Amino acid sequence: LTSISQLQAQPNRWTYGASKGALWSLVRHAALELGKDHGARINSVSPGWVWTPEVAKAYPDKEAMNKG
Numbered sequence: 001l002t003s004i005s006q007l008q009a010q011p012n013r014w015t016y017g018a019s020k021g022a023l024w025s026l027v028r029h030a031a032l033e034l035g036k037d038h039g040a041r042i043n044s045v046s047p048g049w050v051w052t053p054e055v056a057k058a059y060p061d062k063e064a065m066n067k068g
Helices: 014-038 053-058
Strands: none
Touching: none
16 A cells, blocks of 8 residues: 555655655565566555545644645
């Protein structure tokens, strides 16, 4: 499970975005390496925003979230 944060920089969330970017890269490399030689299908899901308590702490004003 990756995240839209792999492509969209957000203030105060650089570690999250970097870790999701690393997972996205891993999926792409695994697909390249394992798909052709082993017939494996490698996928990831990158959902958009889900309003959670953690996101509410980072963005108490919902409109500010869209300006990041």
